[in-house]
Amino acid sequence: RKEVEQDPGPFNVPEGATVAFNCTYSNSASQSFFWYRQDCRKEPKLLMSVYSSGNEDGRFTAQLNRASQYISLLIRDSKLSDSATYLCVVSRGGFKTIFGAGTRLFVKA
Amino acid sequence: DTEVTQTPKHLVMGMTNKKSLKCEQHMGHRAMYWYKQKAKKPPELMFVYSYEKLSINESVPSRFSPECPNSSLLNLHLHALQPEDSALYLCASSQAGDHTDTQYFGPGTRLTVL
Numbered sequence: 001r002k003e004v005e006q007d008p009g010p011f012n013v014p015e016g017a018t019v020a021f022n023c024t025y026s027n028s029a030s031q032s033f034f035w036y037r038q039d040c041r042k043e044p045k046l047l048m049s050v051y052s053s054g055n056e057d058g059r060f061t062a063q064l065n066r067a068s069q070y071i072s073l074l075i076r077d078s079k080l081s082d083s084a085t086y087l088c089v090v091s092r093g094g095f096k097t098i099f100g101a102g103t104r105l106f107v108k109a
Numbered sequence: 110d111t112e113v114t115q116t117p118k119h120l121v122m123g124m125t126n127k128k129s130l131k132c133e134q135h136m137g138h139r140a141m142y143w144y145k146q147k148a149k150k151p152p153e154l155m156f157v158y159s160y161e162k163l164s165i166n167e168s169v170p171s172r173f174s175p176e177c178p179n180s181s182l183l184n185l186h187l188h189a190l191q192p193e194d195s196a197l198y199l200c201a202s203s204q205a206g207d208h209t210d211t212q213y214f215g216p217g218t219r220l221t222v223l
Contacts, residue, residue, distance in 0.1 A: 034211065043199055043214040044152065087151060095140065095165050097212065099151035 003027055003098050004090050010104035017078045021103050023071040023088030032091040033064055035073050037084040038102065044087055047073075078107045112136050113215035115200050121221045124190060130218045132183040132200030140164075141183040142212060143175060144199040152199055158183060190222045 006023045013019050025033075033050040048055060050062040050071050061074040071088055088100035113134045122128050132141065140159045144152035157165035158177040166175075172194075174186040183200055197217045203210035 041197075041219075043216050045214070046211050049211065095142075095157040095159065097142075097154060099153075101151050 001026060002101070004088055004100040006086075006088050006100040007103050008101075010106055012106045012108065013078055015078055015080060015107055015109055017107075018074065018076045019078055019105065020075075021073045021086055021088075021105075023073075023100055025069050025071070025088075025090045025098075027090070027092055028069065030069075030090045030092045033071050034089040034091075035060075035062055035071075036087040036089055036099075038087055039084050044099075047086070075105075078105075080107050080109060083107045113200055113202055113213050115198075115215035115218050117218055118216065119219045119221075121223065122187065122190065123223050124192075126190075127186070127188045129187065130185040130198055130200075130220075132185075132215055133181055134200075134202040134213070134215075135181060136202060136204075136213070137180075138202035138204050138213075139180055140203045140210065141177060142201040142203075143183065143185055144201065144214075146197040146199055146217070148196075156185075187220075190220075192222050195220055195222045 004025050035047040036044040037047045038044045048062050050064045052064050054063045059076045063072045083106050085102040085104050087102045091097045116131045142157050143155040146152045154167050155169045156175040161177045172189045176184040199217045200215040201212040203212045
């Protein structure tokens with residue numbers, strides 16, 4: 001079993017749709033959690049850090065459930081420019097950062 | 110725009126060549142990372158430097174040799190690579206190097222080994 005697992009995707013959604021991505025992690029010692037987005041042939045860029053209290057940034061909402069070892073990302077009112085691969089990233093301290101395999105999102109007009 | 114720069118953007122090398130990848134950041138970060146990313150796969154951690162000392166080597170073959178000359182620079186020396194080493198090599202940096210820090214990535218060097 002992989003330490004960080006994500007929905008395989010791809011997700012194909014129309015503009016304006018709401019889409020949710022899920023991620024689970026297996027190491028209960030994990031301490032920090034992030035969502036990154038990666039465009040084709042580009043570097044990963046931080047989308048948001050994920051906190052236990054949940055956090056929102058415009059159309060994006062991230063949630064963390066430590067008891068279930070589960071992280072989610074909700075995108076509302078999808079735009080064409082949201083098309084990318086979304087990477088769930090977990091850090092368990094000591095510089096050890098584990099990336100999930102990523103979920104590809106295609107937003108179509 | 111990224112504040113982590115990497116050179117070269119593209120590199121093609123033979124299996125007997127020696128080359129180096131370079132990474133620079135001017136954000137005052139004290140941790141720097143090398144990742145390898147194959148197509149349609151997530152980045153895989155290779156090395157981490159913290160305060161210019163090697164903190165993590167993820168059992169990377171010795172044909173990859175990292176170097177951190179100062180807190181702003183990170184090099185990856187390549188020698189006798191194999192075609193399967195062809196990948197995108199990403200450099201990242203973070204502020205204090207602990208688990209709470211966000212990593213910022215450079216644009217990567219796309220390496221092809223012939």
